[in-house]
Amino acid sequence: MCRNFLLVLFLLGILNRTLAIPPNFTTKNIKFLSEGDMLSGTIFTPKHISAAVVMVHGSGQEKRMTEFATLLAENDIAVLTYDKRGVGESAGIYAGPEVGTNNVDASNLTLLSLDASAAVDVLSKDLSNNKIPIGLIGASQAGWIIPLTAEKNKKVKFITIFSGALITVKEQLRFQFYTNGNSNFWDTHTEEDARKHTMNDPDKYEFTDTDPLDALSKVSIPGLWIFGSKDIQVPVNLSIELLNTLKSKGKRYEYKLFPTLGHNTAFSNSEEPMNIALKWMKNIKN
Template sequence: MNFLLLPFLFISNSLLAISSNFTTKNVKFQSEGISLSGTIFNPKNASAAVVIVHGSGQEKRMTEFATLLANNGIAVLTYDKRGVGESGGVYAGPEVGTNNVDSLNLNLLSLDASSAVDVLSKDLQNNRIPIGLIGGSQAGWIIPLTAQKNKKIKFMTIFSGALITVKQQLRFQFYTNGNSSFWDTHTEEDARNHTMTDPDKYEFIDTDPLDTLTKLSIPGLWIFGGKDIQVPVNLSIELLNKLKPGSKQYEYKLYPDLGHNTAFSDSTEPVEYAIKWIKNRK
């Protein structure tokens, strides 16, 4: 059974420059009793810095995506997920018969990301640049949790992250059932009805990102694909718009023809947009 969003793939493309105007350093750091392994990418004259937060799946450090960001003047810490690669701990996920979207696991992964922010901040202590989080899919739940835990985090960049609860997202994902032509035969009203009313197939402690986002005051950017069949985009945008009035510095960018993997589709526009947005953080 699938308890998660499909892995969000960061794959190299034309944005990945040939030159390597940065240094790299492998690091090990502690989080909740285990050792995590990662790499810091430090470009010359960096204007911002990010920790890459994993989506679902057994993801190692994302060196290609980190290289892309570093070549664009953004410092990066990317690490092997808990229980994967050179990192200690136990990986949770359906491949090993466990539920990785239970609130306890999402919070544990957010603590790992928070520890990574502390490591990156210490490494860049003589460089007063803003540090943020970037990630996609399942990271859309983890990133706000991390930002609430660590005041060093100054911004969030989220690709295809749901603004609905985990259980609601699963209802939508089960209904679309991986059908790439889903939106050719279903309406928004139909999909929303199933998302909000279908019975849950699994019982676990749920997570509602709105609970956290209402408490945060840092800027956030969400990038969506209009043909996403894993996240109900229109519903997520509607909920995000309800958060925006007042002091919330939340933005979104919609690419109507893209699917779930907005970061690296055939179009480089989403990543270019995200990089420009990050480099404008103060």
């Protein structure tokens, strides 16, 4: 019994020392102005910074992504993550399907890209070393917003996109409506069939479209896309073809394809996609 008691004390001592170890980064809550509205966010600053990123949201009512930011900061990447406009502590009006509005119209995507650009300016000013490359990272709908931001703000030196489409918004919606959330879609449909519907189906909604190729053809910075072959929201093979066309024209764009993954490549059961992104961003200077 005495030995057990001593063992418990020993384990408690280890636990206390572990809990006492401070994180290798600091956090600071900030507010910044974008297009007349005050947005709220948090800057994560590691002790040793390899690169820095602004996180760009997907399509939902997303607050600042603190868990994701913590992961990046623990890997020596500084982060600014903020509540999307109209969400959490950020002012402005959220536009999205949950409130009966169309959040994929070009005007809204442009507005969100201006928010991200303002965040880049804030992060750039906060960093003491202006040689640290600042990039953008995001998933899904961010695949359209990030190129718009990179085109607007020359401080953006790289982009990292998980499961972002390189086709227009209307084309992506046609594909998404056709797959209809069927997780077994690719077991019963061919690439040719999916592509025919993506390019030719009538549009269910009318709005001003956005083509990411317009911006991607104008910027000259490195980019990394991570895709899953089983994606039923983004037509991956078509997006990769367009990406390869840009690469053939001298763009420094790369991609990684994971045959068993779907749309959620960032936080799937496999850590490999995130590890690849982390390594790529930390080595961006090289």
